[in-house]
Structures are given as structure tokens and as C-alpha cells.
Amino acid sequence: MKYFVFRNNTIERFFPKEYTFSGYDDISCIPKDVDGYVWFYQLPVKYDQEILCSEIRGYAQKLLFVLTQVDAAKPFIILTMDEGGYAAPFTSGIELMSAVSDYNAVLVQAEGEHNNVKLLDIREFTRQYPVNEVFDWRFWFISQMGMNPKLSKPFSDWFARKLDEIALKRKKCLVLDLDNTLWGGVLGEDGIEGIKLGGDYPGKAFHYWQEALLELSKSGVILTVCSKNNEADVLEAWEKNPFMVLKKENFATWRINWTDKATNIKELADELNIGLDSLVFVDDNPTERELIKQVLPMVEVPEFPAQPYELPVFFKEIVEKYFRVYSVTSEDKKKTEQYKANAQRAQAQRSFVDFDAFLKSLDIQITIEAANEFNVPRIAQMTQKTNQFNLTTKRYTDADIRSFIQEGWKIWCISVADKFGDNGITGCIMVNGDTIDTFLLSCRILGKGIEIAFIKKILSLLKENGVKSVNAEFIPTAKNAQVKDFYDRCGFSCVAEDADGKRSYALELKNADLNIKEYYHINLK
Amino acid sequence: MEILKNLFELDTVDKTCSQATCEKWDSMGQLNLVVELETEFDVTLEPEEIGEMKSFNDIIRILKTKVA
Numbered sequence: 090m091k092y093f094v095f096r097n098n099t100i101e102r103f104f105p106k107e108y109t110f111s112g113y114d115d116i117s118c119i120p121k122d123v124d125g126y127v128w129f130y131q132l133p134v135k136y137d138q139e140i141l142c143s144e145i146r147g148y149a150q151k152l153l154f155v156l157t158q159v160d161a162a163k164p165f166i167i168l169t170m171d172e173g174g175y176a177a178p179f180t181s182g183i184e185l186m187s188a189v190s191d192y193n194a195v196l197v198q199a200e201g202e203h204n205n206v207k208l209l210d211i212r213e214f215t216r217q218y219p220v221n222e223v224f225d226w227r228f229w230f231i232s233q234m235g236m237n238p239k240l241s242k243p244f245s246d247w248f249a250r251k252l253d254e255i256a257l258k259r260k261k262c263l264v265l266d267l268d269n270t271l272w273g274g275v276l277g278e279d280g281i282e283g284i285k286l287g288g289d290y291p292g293k294a295f296h297y298w299q300e301a302l303l304e305l306s307k308s309g310v311i312l313t314v315c316s317k318n319n320e321a322d323v324l325e326a327w328e329k330n331p332f333m334v335l336k337k338e339n340f341a342t343w344r345i346n347w348t349d350k351a352t353n354i355k356e357l358a359d360e361l362n363i364g365l366d367s368l369v370f371v372d373d374n375p376t377e378r379e380l381i382k383q384v385l386p387m388v389e390v391p392e393f394p395a396q397p398y399e400l401p402v403f404f405k406e407i408v409e410k411y412f413r414v415y416s417v418t419s420e421d422k423k424k425t426e427q428y429k430a431n432a433q434r435a436q437a438q439r440s441f442v443d444f445d446a447f448l449k450s451l452d453i454q455i456t457i458e459a460a461n462e463f464n465v466p467r468i469a470q471m472t473q474k475t476n477q478f479n480l481t482t483k484r485y486t487d488a489d490i491r492s493f494i495q496e497g498w499k500i501w502c503i504s505v506a507d508k509f510g511d512n513g514i515t516g517c518i519m520v521n522g523d524t525i526d527t528f529l530l531s532c533r534i535l536g537k538g539i540e541i542a543f544i545k546k547i548l549s550l551l552k553e554n555g556v557k558s559v560n561a562e563f564i565p566t567a568k569n570a571q572v573k574d575f576y577d578r579c580g581f582s583c584v585a586e587d588a589d590g591k592r593s594y595a596l597e598l599k600n601a602d603l604n605i606k607e608y609y610h611i612n613l614k
Numbered sequence: 615m616e617i618l619k620n621l622f623e624l625d626t627v628d629k630t631c632s633q634a635t636c637e638k639w640d641s642m643g644q645l646n647l648v649v650e651l652e653t654e655f656d657v658t659l660e661p662e663e664i665g666e667m668k669s670f671n672d673i674i675r676i677l678k679t680k681v682a
Contacts, residue, residue, distance in 0.1 A: 101642050102649070231648075231661045232641070238649045 092166070093120050094127040095155060097148070098235035103244045113233070116151050125164035125488070128152055129211075131235030132174035132189065142188035145170070149195040161205055162491035164255070168211045169193045174235060175224035204462060205488055207255050214247045260389060260411040261363050261474070263305070264354055266372035267316035267323065267345075271299060271335065273397060276322055287332025294397035299334035301404045306339055310412050311361065314343035315353045315370070350377050351384040362532035364476055364568060369411050448537055449608040451507040455539065457546060458614040460500035460517075465490050467514045468502055471529060476568040478516075478540065479529040480561070480575065493519065498526070499551075503543050505534045516540075518547050525561040542609040544579055545602075550613075552598040559598060565590040617650045618670065632669030647673075655681060 091107050094100065097114040104127070111118065114130075130148045135141040152167070159165060172189035200208040215223045218240065228234040236244070268275045272295045273285025285292040286299075306312045312335065316323065323345050327336045342360055344353035350372075358365050366387040372378055373393045382390050389411060394403045460468055465487055472485045485493075494500060502517040516530035516539075530540050551559060561576050573590075577583065580601055581594035605611065618627050618636075633639045639647075648664055651657070651673070657680040659667075667673055 099642075099645070102646060227658075227661065228645075231664055232645045234645075238645060239653070241649070 090124045092125045092127050093123040094129055095152075097130045097133060099233045100129060100131075100236070102234075102238050102241045103236065104248070105245070114148075114151075116155050119155060119158050121160070123163075125166065126155075126159055128155070128165065128167040130168075130170060132170055132172065134175065134229060134235075138182055138184055142184055145185075145188045145192050149192050152195065152199065156199060156203060156206070160492075161203065162488050162495055163205060164486070164488045165203065165206045166252075166255070167196050167199065167206060167208050169196055169208065171212050171215050171223075173215075173220055175220065175226075175229070204465065205491070209248075209251050214244060217243075260310075260369050261367035262311040262313060262341075262357075262361065262369070263302070263407075263412075264313050264315050264357060264368055264370045264388075265302070266374065266377065267314060267318055269373040270371060270393065271295065271302075276318055276326055281322075281326045281330050284326070284330070286330060291397040292332070294400050296332055296334065298397075298400040298404060301401070303334055303339060305404075305408065305412060308412070311341045311363075312339055313357050313361070314340050314345060315350050315357065315372075316343075316345050317347055317350075318345050320345040349380070351380055354381065354385060354388060362477070362535075367474075369407065371407070445606075445608075448606075451509070451537065452610075453537060453539070453608065454506040454610045454612065455542060455546075456504040456506075456612045456614060457501050457543070458504070458514075460490065460494055460502065464502050464514055465494075468500065468517045471502075471514075471517055471531065472527060475529045475531060476566070477532050478535060478572055479527075479566075479569050480525070480572055481527055481564045482566050482569060483527050485527075490519075493521070496521075501547060503530070503539070505537075505539055507537075516543060518544070520547070520551065520559075523551070523556050523559055525559060528561070538606070539609070540575070541579065542605045542611065545605050546611055546613075548596070548598060548601060549603045552601075552603070557598060559596050561594045561596070563592045563594070617647070617654060627670075629670050632671075634668075651677070657681065 091109070092104075093109050093111070094104060095111045095116060101108075101110060108127070109120070109123065130152075133141060133144050135144065148170075156165065170189050170192055172186055196208055200206045215236075223236060223240065225234075225237040225239075228238055232238075265271055268277075268284075273291045274283060276284055279285075285295060287293065287296045302312060314323075324337065327333055342357060344357055346353070350370075354368065354370065355365070358368060364387075365385055369389040369391065370378070370381050371391065371393060372381075378390045378393070381388050391403075391407055391410070394400060458464065469485055469487045469490050472483060472490075476482065490500065499520040500517065502514050504514050505512045505516075512531075512534050515534045517527065518525065518529075519527040528544065530543070548559060559581075561581060563573060563576060565573065576592075576594040576596075579596075581596040583592050584595050585593040618631055633644075636643075644664070644667070647667070648659055652659060655677055657677070659676070659680070663676050667676060
């Protein structure tokens, strides 16, 4: 990726070789032939506080101008300004602090107003070092460097990690052990009142840890339990221990039994319909961790801290490493609810013999909506995370999708609700001219024929728009075998198949069967 | 010598290497060179010395006064 960096000091050394740079505090030239932009202005070195402050405020105006000039479909990464950037007299002045915080507030606002803008807080990086290490006057005077060039390696690592996080690569589910992991002590031996949770240390540390995990689950991470215990004991402890923060309803599902954990974890993944590579396993027992590392190498297994007081640091590490996201979408927040509603739905299914009657009873409401400012982040996220029901498994970022829309692609997403709950936006289709580039659905809504209703509706829309025939393809991956014959089932003819199993399809819309069962209530927005 | 070779993306490097003969040895290159040398030889170079450092021979001469 070639990014162009706006800057006011010498910073070339901190970024990859292929990046290009503006002149010092120069916004007169904004190149178009780059993949994205970075804005990295550092605290200017000046003694006159008034000039200094107005210069900082001026930077904010320049940024806002630049944002109006660049392609809104390209990523624009902004770094904050560190008011403690260098150790000089006067820099602790209240005026300077407020100028910098005004500047940073403008950045936060810019992120809120522009979907392509992502804000990174430089202080998260710089506060790991003493000021004298972050800023070295020698390099300021010889090269106008606002940050010590010796930090370039850790800075580039930090920056690269942040870019990865922005690209939405994260895990979905945390599998937690119980004894000595979620609380201190062993439930089977110490009893409900005897386990260490709440009260004095170490119980207090476990209590904080559970609160932290609860917050994590609110951001859309699924919590599950895999523990060697008697299930009845645990259910009782969840209900009766007054300090228990994480209870039955906070876990999407669990395996509390004496079966080996590898088997249990495989079952958990199957039940939740997510890949093993979406799981992070947390257990205090090194033998269990080793077992999972060996038998299920795709599961992430972090080392567990030796002392309970290290849990807050451990929590921060796992969040940063596996679960950090930039904008938590409202879909994320509802996820645990949805996984639970699915379990209820599966039970309802058993009492119907006739599947059509079952579907009819669900009162399925499908909303099809064209891509817009609000759902593009969710669409990008789905292309990144959906593995199983995904015909081509092409991964896109927000910026990619916005540029497709500009190029005239037709992109729709689907929301599905039924009497058990609203699944939110759970699928999308992207059509470039007469070719289906991407078609995917979240596993949460499968098993109800929604995929067929969705594609038929889209084909009808294309037909109304004068499209005569539609092309599509299936690209096999390790995980999408279930959709191998999807287009065949929809009436497409397979026109080619190559040695890797990639298939090309075509469908004449004139003769296609586009009838949709009446019990899908489709609402087009 | 290895430092110069990697830093300035040279195929070969010898004692005649200098700012004049080496395309990538510009002001940015000079800065990178200083950081690499300081890290490798555990020295702190003064701005005056950095200013004088325009060739392989200069580097050797200055480093000798530092390490000695």
C-alpha cells in the first residue's frame, strides 16, 4: 500500500519505504495516485506561546481543508498530537494544553464525520517511553525530527499493528475456563461461597476481570465456557454467588463436563457456526493450553498470568491482540443476543414436522437495502469475517466498497428478523455490471431458505433494470464447501470449471424461475 | 561496510564509497546512517562530526576517535 503522509517534521524514517511525504507543513500538493493518506503533525518547537498555539490551531484548519480535497473512498489515517512531545520550558502551560486538546478534538470530530478517517492516538505509543527518549534535541537540530529516530522500529511495528486492526481482522469468540481462571480456587472443592471472587484480593482481581470480560462481550465478542466441572454446581454458582458478574445469560453456550477440551471446543465452534480460527482459548492450566495448541493449532492460546493482579494487563493484551476494532457496529453489540435466539429457534424447529409450516410460523421479515453511508462499514466487516456461506470470499475494506459504489456497482445488504428476534444486517450481494462479484450470508440466518429468496429478489431487480443475463462464480476455499452447488440450486448453468475447482456460471433472466415463497415478507428500501 | 551496503542498497561497497559516489546517500540517508552507526558501535555522534561524515574514510576516522 502506498500512502502519502502530511507532516510538519522529518518523519520519513518511521514509515515504510514506499510511502511518500508532503513538504514540511505543506498542503499545496495533494497527490491522487496513492492508496491512502496519513496525517501526522507533531508539536511544533517554538517558545512564543501565542504563536505556537495559533500554529497548532492552524494545523486543524489545514486538515479540514485537505479532507475536502481528497477522495473520500480512500483511507485517511490521522495521528493525534502529543502535548508532551518534547521537554521544553512552557510546554506545560495551560494555553498550550488547550490548543493541543482543541486540535485533537477536531481530529476526533473529523473521524466522526468522515467514514474513511481513522484516528490513532500517538500517545498510546509515546507514553511507553520517557519524554527524553521520545524527543532528542540533537536530532531536532540536525534533522528537524520531532521524534527520536531510534524509535523508528517500535513505531513502525505499532503503526503496522494499528493498520491491521483497521482492516478488521479480529477473533469472534472467547472460550473461558472457570476454576482459577474466572474465579480463584476450585468450585468443586471450595464450594459456592468458598471460591475467591469479590471482597479482598485475590477475589477483587477476579471480580474486575469478570467486569472487563462483560464489557468485552458488549462490544460483540462472544463469551463461552469450557470447564471440567459438574454443570449443576456451576449453574448454582452462577445463580447464587453474589459477586458473580458473568452469569448464565452472558455466555452464548458452554461445555461444562469431563470430556477433553479439544473435543469440547470443536463442538462449541460447530454449535456457534464459527471457524476454530475465530476462537481464543483462555485457561490457567498449562496442560490444557498445550493440548489445545497441539490438537487445534488454529485456536489462539495466550499464556495466562501467574498472579491474579496481572489480569488487567493480560486483559488489555488480549483485547489489543485479538479483539480490537475501530468502530463497534450496532450489529456487534447485539451478537450474543442473536446467537442465543438461534438456539431457541433450533428448539422450535423440532416441534414442526413440515418445514414449510415451520418457516411460515417464524414470520420472516427480510429487508433489502442498497449500500449507504451507514451500512458500508458493516458490509466491509462481513466480507472480512464471513467464511462459510461466501461464494467468492473476496475481502474488502470500507474504502474498497465506497470506490465500487462510485464505479457504479450495485450493492445491497439484507437484514432478517423473525418472531424470535432481529438478526440485523447479515448478508450482502455486490454486482458489477452483470456479474455477481460477491454473495455472502452470515451463518446465523442460514437454514431458512433466505439465501434463495434474497438472490431471486436481486435477480428480479436486475431484470427490471434491463439486465438480460447474469454471470457468477464460485471460488472454493477450505471453508465454503457448503455453497459449492448454490448457483446450480438457483438454476444457473455451470459454463466452466478449472482445475482448482473454481466454477463460472451464467443465467438467462428471461427464463429464470424468480418466484419467492409467499411467507418471506420482503421489504425493499 | 555492511551498514553502508544495506542502507544505500548497493551491490558492492568498497573504501572509496562516499556521499559523492552514492546516489541514496542524501540527507535522509545520512540520518539513517547516524542511527545505525550509533546503535552498532554504541557511540553518540556530535552534530559537527555528523556534518563531516561524507565518506567511508570519514566514518572510519571519526569512529576511531570515538571508540579509542
